[in-house]
Amino acid sequence: MESEALRSRVIETARSMLRLGLTVGTGGNVSVRCPGVNAFLITPSSLSYETLVPEDIAVVDLDDCTHKGRHKPSIEFRLHRSVYLARPDVSAVVHAHPPIASALAVAHKPLPLIIDACTFAFKDEVKVAEYGKPGSLELAENTVKALGDNTAVLLANHGILCVGDSLKAALERCEVLDKAALTYILSLIAGTPVCLKPLSDSG
Numbered sequence: 001m002e003s004e005a006l007r008s009r010v011i012e013t014a015r016s017m018l019r020l021g022l023t024v025g026t027g028g029n030v031s032v033r034c035p036g037v038n039a040f041l042i043t044p045s046s047l048s049y050e051t052l053v054p055e056d057i058a059v060v061d062l063d064d065c066t067h068k069g070r071h072k073p074s075i076e077f078r079l080h081r082s083v084y085l086a087r088p089d090v091s092a093v094v095h096a097h098p099p100i101a102s103a104l105a106v107a108h109k110p111l112p113l114i115i116d117a118c119t120f121a122f123k124d125e126v127k128v129a130e131y132g133k134p135g136s137l138e139l140a141e142n143t144v145k146a147l148g149d150n151t152a153v154l155l156a157n158h159g160i161l162c163v164g165d166s167l168k169a170a171l172e173r174c175e176v177l178d179k180a181a182l183t184y185i186l187s188l189i190a191g192t193p194v195c196l197k198p199l200s201d202s203g
């Protein structure tokens with residue numbers, strides 16, 4: 001069985017996502033690559049994060065999309081799989097429904113690099129993926145396209161997805177994205193936001 005410690009970290013990340021107000025109820029989902037095999041661990045479908053135990057975490061095969069475990073994987077397992085296939089550099093994915101960043105996703109408005117924290121967390125402005133129904137291949141394809149080589153993406157009329165080389169990094173990006181979205185919306189009220197360039201452009 002894949003490491004119990006890694007399964008526990010998936011559960012801790014999902015609980016943190018909930019406690020940080022980045023999602024409600026059983027919304028959102030968390031996954032991590034399994035070291036040494038072509039598969040990933042992901043939170044199960046429709047189970048409370050607070051009562052999860054390591055054995056509840058599902059395993060999805062990256063090659064054929066089959067899954068193992070006593071529960072079905074999250075409905076968004078195709079979304080996570082597509083990101084891992086497109087981005088070999090990504091080890092963890094957190095998909096959440098935070099209220100403020102989701103407002104930008106509803107407005108189909110990208111988040112520019114407005115504060116230094118954004119330039120550290122994201123490679124460039126955070127784009128909006130075109131709408132796809134939850135759990136659909138269309139959502140997965142649209143998300144991978146808008147994510148590109150960035151570390152975060154807004155999902156139109158749905159939520160956000162952040163990636164990282166660890167669960168901690170992916171979760172922290174979700175926090176930065178939601179807080180920066182609030183700052184951005186307030187700055188639009190205060191005046192005209194002045195945006196920063198990506199760190200890669202600063203020479």
Ligand SMILES: [Zn+2]
Nearest residue numbers: 028095158159
């Ligand atoms: Zn969702």
